[in-house]
Amino acid sequence: MKKALKITGAVLLLVFLAAQLYQPAPNVDKGQPATTDFMQTYADMPAEMKTIIRASCYDCHSNNTNYEWYDYIQPTRSLLVEKHIKDAQEDLNFSEWDSYSQRKQKRLITSIKKQIETKKMPMSSYTLMHHNAKLNDAQIKLLTQWLETQE
Numbered sequence: 001m002k003k004a005l006k007i008t009g010a011v012l013l014l015v016f017l018a019a020q021l022y023q024p025a026p027n028v029d030k031g032q033p034a035t036t037d038f039m040q041t042y043a044d045m046p047a048e049m050k051t052i053i054r055a056s057c058y059d060c061h062s063n064n065t066n067y068e069w070y071d072y073i074q075p076t077r078s079l080l081v082e083k084h085i086k087d088a089q090e091d092l093n094f095s096e097w098d099s100y101s102q103r104k105q106k107r108l109i110t111s112i113k114k115q116i117e118t119k120k121m122p123m124s125s126y127t128l129m130h131h132n133a134k135l136n137d138a139q140i141k142l143l144t145q146w147l148e149t150q151e
């Protein structure tokens, strides 16, 4: 019995180690498209707001993720980190803001405001590890007030 447990443990460890070998290309400067970023489009946005959005949203909603060491651990890297980035970019990619139609930009501004107001974003599974990304009430107010002026 003990031996069987040891063998199972060793096999699981090997599978875990082998899984680490699979590392997809990271989401950093992947052929930056020739479009204008959200921050450049709204150049007069308060600097503090730019800092907050970069820190709280850009890891998933941009073409440049600031990876932490634990983000590279498999299988969570593929199942969570890269999946979140892909799904997030499909809905909203701040790096490619200028490629969206005016109508889509308006819709997204409203959606961004709603996600922030209702504290759905940044995702709680993310702020669990990234405490600094969590928005406080003053930050939520600053962001939503500015977003309202763009609606």
Ligand code: HEC
Binding pocket: 053, 056, 057, 058, 059, 060, 061, 083, 084, 085, 087, 088, 091, 092, 108, 111, 112, 113, 115, 116, 121, 122, 123, 126
């Ligand atoms: C950990 C990754 C992550 C972070 C950080 C993050 N998001 Fe998201 N976001 C997602 C994912 C994943 C989706 C797609 C949700 C889905 O498919 O259900 C999404 C969807 C959205 C949507 C579209 C919602 C809709 O259905 O219309 C908006 C808007 C949004 N996020 C805004 C933000 C803002 C603003 C921030 C920062 C304050 C932020 N997100 C931070 C992962 C993230």
